[in-house]
Amino acid sequence: AIQMTQSPSSLSASVGDRVTITCRASQGIRNDLGWYQQRPGKAPKLLIYAASSLQSGVPSRFSGSGSGTDFTLTINSLQPEDFATYYCLQDFNYPRTFGQGTKLEVK
Protein backbone atom coordinates (compact mmCIF):
# COMPACT_ATOMS: atom_id res chain seq x y z
CA ALA A 1 0.00 0.00 0.00
CA ILE A 2 1.12 3.55 -0.70
CA GLN A 3 2.21 5.33 2.46
CA MET A 4 1.21 8.97 2.86
CA THR A 5 3.28 11.04 5.27
CA GLN A 6 2.13 14.45 6.41
CA SER A 7 4.22 17.13 8.05
CA PRO A 8 4.08 18.65 10.48
CA SER A 9 1.90 16.47 12.72
CA SER A 10 0.80 19.60 14.54
CA LEU A 11 1.05 23.28 13.87
CA SER A 12 0.31 26.39 15.93
CA ALA A 13 -0.81 29.55 14.17
CA SER A 14 -2.85 32.69 14.66
CA VAL A 15 -5.88 34.11 12.92
CA GLY A 16 -4.72 35.85 9.77
CA ASP A 17 -1.61 33.70 9.32
CA ARG A 18 -0.74 31.73 6.20
CA VAL A 19 0.03 28.05 6.81
CA THR A 20 1.28 25.21 4.66
CA ILE A 21 0.88 21.50 5.26
CA THR A 22 2.79 18.96 3.24
CA CYS A 23 1.99 15.40 2.21
CA ARG A 24 4.51 12.99 0.71
CA ALA A 25 3.62 9.75 -1.04
CA SER A 26 5.87 6.69 -0.89
CA GLN A 27 5.61 6.40 -4.66
CA GLY A 28 4.42 8.62 -7.48
CA ILE A 29 0.66 9.18 -7.53
CA ARG A 30 0.43 11.73 -10.37
CA ASN A 31 -2.02 14.29 -8.96
CA ASP A 32 -4.46 11.75 -7.52
CA LEU A 33 -4.73 13.40 -4.13
CA GLY A 34 -7.39 15.05 -2.02
CA TRP A 35 -7.38 17.12 1.16
CA TYR A 36 -9.96 16.86 3.93
CA GLN A 37 -10.69 18.96 7.01
CA GLN A 38 -12.06 17.41 10.18
CA ARG A 39 -13.32 19.39 13.12
CA PRO A 40 -13.58 17.66 16.52
CA GLY A 41 -16.53 15.30 16.70
CA LYS A 42 -17.49 15.90 13.08
CA ALA A 43 -17.20 14.02 9.82
CA PRO A 44 -14.42 14.97 7.41
CA LYS A 45 -15.09 17.61 4.78
CA LEU A 46 -13.66 17.59 1.28
CA LEU A 47 -11.56 20.67 0.49
CA ILE A 48 -9.43 19.83 -2.54
CA TYR A 49 -9.45 17.06 -5.15
CA ALA A 50 -7.03 16.27 -7.99
CA ALA A 51 -4.32 17.93 -5.87
CA SER A 52 -5.33 21.49 -6.75
CA SER A 53 -9.04 21.66 -7.61
CA LEU A 54 -11.17 23.47 -5.05
CA GLN A 55 -14.35 21.65 -4.05
CA SER A 56 -17.51 23.64 -4.62
CA GLY A 57 -18.37 25.84 -1.66
CA VAL A 58 -14.90 25.77 -0.12
CA PRO A 59 -13.41 29.24 0.51
CA SER A 60 -10.72 30.38 -1.91
CA ARG A 61 -8.22 30.85 0.93
CA PHE A 62 -7.66 27.09 0.63
CA SER A 63 -5.38 25.95 -2.17
CA GLY A 64 -3.49 22.80 -3.09
CA SER A 65 -0.52 22.03 -5.27
CA GLY A 66 1.88 19.29 -6.20
CA SER A 67 2.18 16.16 -8.27
CA GLY A 68 4.15 12.95 -8.20
CA THR A 69 5.16 12.45 -4.58
CA ASP A 70 5.03 15.90 -2.97
CA PHE A 71 1.92 17.91 -2.25
CA THR A 72 0.97 20.96 -0.24
CA LEU A 73 -2.18 22.43 1.24
CA THR A 74 -2.01 26.17 1.87
CA ILE A 75 -4.47 28.18 3.91
CA ASN A 76 -4.22 31.93 3.47
CA SER A 77 -5.47 34.32 6.11
CA LEU A 78 -6.51 31.75 8.70
CA GLN A 79 -10.02 32.10 10.08
CA PRO A 80 -11.20 30.85 13.49
CA GLU A 81 -13.15 28.01 11.88
CA ASP A 82 -10.00 26.69 10.15
CA PHE A 83 -8.48 25.32 13.35
CA ALA A 84 -9.02 21.62 12.76
CA THR A 85 -7.19 18.50 11.64
CA TYR A 86 -6.27 18.08 7.98
CA TYR A 87 -5.75 14.83 6.08
CA CYS A 88 -4.47 14.01 2.64
CA LEU A 89 -5.83 10.97 0.79
CA GLN A 90 -4.42 9.28 -2.30
CA ASP A 91 -6.85 7.92 -4.88
CA PHE A 92 -4.14 6.63 -7.24
CA ASN A 93 -4.67 2.99 -6.35
CA TYR A 94 -6.18 0.59 -3.82
CA PRO A 95 -6.24 0.52 -0.93
CA ARG A 96 -6.80 4.24 -0.64
CA THR A 97 -4.57 5.63 2.11
CA PHE A 98 -4.76 8.72 4.28
CA GLY A 99 -1.93 10.68 5.78
CA GLN A 100 -1.73 10.55 9.56
CA GLY A 101 -3.20 14.04 9.91
CA THR A 102 -2.00 17.53 10.79
CA LYS A 103 -3.64 19.24 13.74
CA LEU A 104 -3.82 22.99 13.32
CA GLU A 105 -4.07 24.72 16.69
CA VAL A 106 -4.44 28.26 17.91
CA LYS A 107 -1.17 29.83 18.99
Next chain:
Amino acid sequence: EVQLVESGGGLVQPGGSLRLSCATSGFTFSGYWMTWVRQAPGKGLEWVANINRDGSQIHSVDSVKGRFTISRDNAKNALFLQMSSLRAEDTAVYYCARDVTHIDESGRYFDSYDFWGQGTMVTVSS
Protein backbone atom coordinates in the same frame (compact mmCIF):
# COMPACT_ATOMS: atom_id res chain seq x y z
CA GLU B 1 -30.44 17.78 0.41
CA VAL B 2 -27.94 14.93 0.39
CA GLN B 3 -28.08 12.92 3.60
CA LEU B 4 -26.21 9.84 4.80
CA VAL B 5 -27.18 8.31 8.13
CA GLU B 6 -25.26 5.41 9.62
CA SER B 7 -26.70 2.99 12.13
CA GLY B 8 -25.98 -0.41 13.62
CA GLY B 9 -22.99 0.40 15.78
CA GLY B 10 -22.64 -0.78 19.34
CA LEU B 11 -20.69 -2.89 21.79
CA VAL B 12 -19.70 -6.36 20.60
CA GLN B 13 -17.40 -9.01 22.02
CA PRO B 14 -14.19 -10.02 20.25
CA GLY B 15 -15.01 -12.56 17.57
CA GLY B 16 -18.54 -11.26 17.24
CA SER B 17 -20.40 -9.78 14.29
CA LEU B 18 -22.18 -6.54 13.50
CA ARG B 19 -23.91 -5.11 10.47
CA LEU B 20 -23.68 -1.42 9.79
CA SER B 21 -26.16 0.39 7.57
CA CYS B 22 -26.00 3.72 5.81
CA ALA B 23 -29.35 5.13 4.74
CA THR B 24 -29.10 7.73 2.00
CA SER B 25 -31.39 10.33 0.48
CA GLY B 26 -31.29 13.42 -1.69
CA PHE B 27 -29.35 11.94 -4.59
CA THR B 28 -29.51 9.09 -7.09
CA PHE B 29 -27.86 6.42 -4.96
CA SER B 30 -27.39 3.97 -7.82
CA GLY B 31 -25.30 6.54 -9.68
CA TYR B 32 -22.45 6.63 -7.17
CA TRP B 33 -19.71 4.44 -5.78
CA MET B 34 -19.87 4.35 -1.98
CA THR B 35 -17.20 4.02 0.67
CA TRP B 36 -16.65 3.18 4.34
CA VAL B 37 -13.98 5.01 6.33
CA ARG B 38 -13.22 4.44 10.00
CA GLN B 39 -11.49 6.33 12.78
CA ALA B 40 -10.23 4.70 15.96
CA PRO B 41 -10.60 6.83 19.11
CA GLY B 42 -8.06 9.65 19.03
CA LYS B 43 -6.53 8.37 15.80
CA GLY B 44 -6.55 9.28 12.12
CA LEU B 45 -8.79 8.24 9.28
CA GLU B 46 -8.53 4.79 7.71
CA TRP B 47 -10.12 3.87 4.40
CA VAL B 48 -11.95 0.54 4.77
CA ALA B 49 -13.77 -0.45 1.58
CA ASN B 50 -15.71 0.77 -1.40
CA ILE B 51 -18.26 -0.61 -3.84
CA ASN B 52 -19.21 0.37 -7.36
CA ARG B 53 -22.62 1.44 -8.58
CA ASP B 54 -24.13 -1.99 -9.12
CA GLY B 55 -22.18 -3.88 -6.46
CA SER B 56 -20.08 -5.85 -8.93
CA GLN B 57 -16.74 -4.31 -7.90
CA ILE B 58 -15.45 -4.18 -4.35
CA HIS B 59 -12.13 -3.06 -2.90
CA SER B 60 -11.04 -3.28 0.72
CA VAL B 61 -8.03 -2.78 2.92
CA ASP B 62 -6.05 -5.93 3.73
CA SER B 63 -6.79 -5.75 7.47
CA VAL B 64 -10.50 -6.42 6.89
CA LYS B 65 -10.35 -8.80 3.93
CA GLY B 66 -12.15 -12.03 4.70
CA ARG B 67 -13.89 -10.46 7.71
CA PHE B 68 -15.82 -7.44 6.41
CA THR B 69 -18.17 -7.39 3.45
CA ILE B 70 -19.46 -4.23 1.84
CA SER B 71 -22.74 -4.39 -0.04
CA ARG B 72 -25.56 -2.17 -1.22
CA ASP B 73 -29.26 -2.24 -2.00
CA ASN B 74 -30.00 0.28 -4.72
CA ALA B 75 -33.74 -0.26 -4.38
CA LYS B 76 -33.53 0.88 -0.76
CA ASN B 77 -30.79 3.51 -1.28
CA ALA B 78 -28.72 1.81 1.39
CA LEU B 79 -25.12 0.79 1.94
CA PHE B 80 -24.03 -1.93 4.34
CA LEU B 81 -20.93 -3.22 6.06
CA GLN B 82 -21.15 -6.74 7.45
CA MET B 83 -18.41 -7.17 10.00
CA SER B 84 -17.43 -10.52 11.48
CA SER B 85 -14.56 -11.93 13.53
CA LEU B 86 -14.30 -8.53 15.12
CA ARG B 87 -11.13 -7.55 16.95
CA ALA B 88 -10.31 -4.88 19.50
CA GLU B 89 -8.47 -2.96 16.78
CA ASP B 90 -11.71 -2.64 14.80
CA THR B 91 -13.01 -0.29 17.51
CA ALA B 92 -13.74 2.97 15.70
CA VAL B 93 -16.29 5.39 14.43
CA TYR B 94 -17.39 4.13 11.02
CA TYR B 95 -18.37 6.69 8.39
CA CYS B 96 -20.08 6.08 5.09
CA ALA B 97 -19.25 8.50 2.30
CA ARG B 98 -20.41 9.23 -1.21
CA ASP B 99 -17.68 8.73 -3.76
CA VAL B 100 -17.79 11.43 -6.43
CA THR B 101 -15.80 11.11 -9.64
CA HIS B 102 -14.34 14.21 -11.26
CA ILE B 103 -13.09 14.13 -14.84
CA ASP B 104 -10.45 16.58 -16.04
CA GLU B 105 -9.95 18.01 -19.51
CA SER B 106 -7.76 15.09 -20.53
CA GLY B 107 -10.37 12.55 -19.47
CA ARG B 108 -8.60 11.43 -16.30
CA TYR B 109 -10.75 10.35 -13.37
CA PHE B 110 -10.33 11.53 -9.78
CA ASP B 111 -12.24 10.09 -6.84
CA SER B 112 -13.09 11.96 -3.69
CA TYR B 113 -15.68 11.84 -0.93
CA ASP B 114 -18.01 14.82 -1.03
CA PHE B 115 -20.72 13.82 1.46
CA TRP B 116 -20.29 11.93 4.70
CA GLY B 117 -22.55 10.55 7.38
CA GLN B 118 -22.19 11.48 11.03
CA GLY B 119 -20.64 8.13 11.88
CA THR B 120 -21.59 5.17 14.06
CA MET B 121 -19.41 3.91 16.90
CA VAL B 122 -18.33 0.29 17.04
CA THR B 123 -16.69 -0.92 20.24
CA VAL B 124 -15.14 -4.38 20.35
CA SER B 125 -14.51 -5.37 23.93
CA SER B 126 -15.20 -8.16 26.39
